[in-house]
Amino acid sequence: MSEAKTLSFDWALWFQWMMATALGWVLGRFLLPNLAFLVIGIGLGILQWLVLQHRIGNSPRWIVATTLGWILGSTIILGVLVPFEMELLSGPIIGTTVGVAQWLILRKEVYWSGWWIVISIVGWTTGMALLPGVMLTGVMAGVLTGIAMALLLQYPKPGPQTP
Numbered sequence: 005m006s007e008a009k010t011l012s013f014d015w016a017l018w019f020q021w022m023m024a025t026a027l028g029w030v031l032g033r034f035l036l037p038n039l040a041f042l043v044i045g046i047g048l049g050i051l052q053w054l055v056l057q058h059r060i061g062n063s064p065r066w067i068v069a070t071t072l073g074w075i076l077g078s079t080i081i082l083g084v085l086v087p088f089e090m091e092l093l094s095g096p097i098i099g100t101t102v103g104v105a106q107w108l109i110l111r112k113e114v115y116w117s118g119w120w121i122v123i124s125i126v127g128w129t130t131g132m133a134l135l136p137g138v139m140l141t142g143v144m145a146g147v148l149t150g151i152a153m154a155l156l157l158q159y160p161k162p163g164p165q166t167p
Contacts (some may be wrong), residue, residue: 005162008034012070013154013155014105014157014158015154016152016153017083017153017154017157018057018153018154019045019056019150020055021052021055021146021149021150021153021154022082022143022147022150023144023146023147024048024051024052024054024055024146025048025052025143025148025149025150026142026143027047027051027053027142028047028048028049028050028051028052028142028147029044029047029048029131029141029142029145030045030120030132030138030139030142031044031047032044032045032046032047032048033138034138035047041074041075041079041082042071042074042075042077042078043160044074044078045071045072045073045074045075045078045102046071046147047068048067048070048071049066049067049069049070049071049074050067050159051066052066052070053066053070055154056058056153059114059157060109060110060111061112062109062153064116065109066106066109069105069108069109070102070105072105073102073103073104073105073106074098074101074102074119076101076105077097077098077099077100077101078098078100079103080097080101081093081094081097081098091135093130094132094133095125095128095129095130095133095163096125096128096129096133098128098132099121099124099125099126099127099128100124101120101122101126102128103120103121103124103125104121105123106120106121106124107120108109110156111149112161113160113161114156114157114159114160114161115156115159115160115161116156116159117156119152119156120149120156121153123149123151123152124147124149125146126147126148127144127147127148127149127152128145130144130148131143132145132146143153150151161163
């Protein structure tokens with residue numbers, strides 16, 4: 005008779021992820037506000053990578069993916085497609101571009117990784133459109149995506165992963 009695997013929620017991972025996302029957002033907004041479109045992406049990528057570095061394979065790719073996803077989303081928001089009066093679309097755009105970029109890494113690491121895109125859209129939309137603010141945006145995005153990350157990492161794909 006086989007024993008069922010008991011899963012428990014990783015509260016430490018969730019908290020670290022929430023703090024990394026909130027801090028990346030705040031630092032990007034204050035450190036170099038004129039380059040926030042770039043600095044937020046780099047900050048989020050590095051800080052989230054610190055949380056993931058021993059949990060997924062080839063984790064430095066997370067920094068690159070997050071930065072590129074954020075830059076693409078910011079470029080769309082800053083004038084390519086989104087008029088200034090349509091700022092409600094910022095969250096879904098950032099959530100989509102960052103979520104897809106990060107999913108490209110997660111799809112090789114965990115089952116059900118496609119949910120990451122959906123949760124990223126929900127997290128950043130909630131943070132940017134429904135609860136905007138210097139702190140609340142990053143915290144809310146981190147709370148929601150952190151829940152998803154903690155759950156997804158409980159279902160790793162087999163194969164060579166982190167040592």
